[in-house]
Amino acid sequence: MEAYQYECASADIEELARVISDLFPDQTRFVEQPTDESGTPVLTVQWVAMRFGATARRITMSIVVAPPVLARYRAMPARARARSFAVLRAFVEASLGSLEEQYANGEAVPREVTVELGDEFA
Numbered sequence: 001m002e003a004y005q006y007e008c009a010s011a012d013i014e015e016l017a018r019v020i021s022d023l024f025p026d027q028t029r030f031v032e033q034p035t036d037e038s039g040t041p042v043l044t045v046q047w048v049a050m051r052f053g054a055t056a057r058r059i060t061m062s063i064v065v066a067p068p069v070l071a072r073y074r075a076m077p078a079r080a081r082a083r084s085f086a087v088l089r090a091f092v093e094a095s096l097g098s099l100e101e102q103y104a105n106g107e108a109v110p111r112e113v114t115v116e117l118g119d120e121f122a
Helices: 011-023 067-075 082-104
Strands: 005-007 029-034 041-049 057-065 112-117
Touching: 005 011, 011 029, 011 041, 011 082, 057 067, 057 082, 082 112
Parallel strands: 005 029, 057 112
Antiparallel strands: 029 041, 041 057
């Protein structure tokens, strides 16, 4: 059984999932979901977090890329995407760090988190 589950209809969205997969525990699901009327897909990351208390918690992170930014990203040649990958990783790492900080401060850790990527992404 593969450590991660990828349920992405678009190859480029799955590529983004694979760029950040090592930041999450085994058995994490990466699911591409269409959003609102814009039709821009959202990458949702679903995992069970063991380090935020005595019991495991299911957490969902939604990674939303603004429609014009996603269009620019998709128009880039594959060799030019490294910067976008680095920005994605930095935003996801910061979001995970924020969850850990909230837990360390005794605050409730949310079960749903959204990471929004704009012009810095592409």
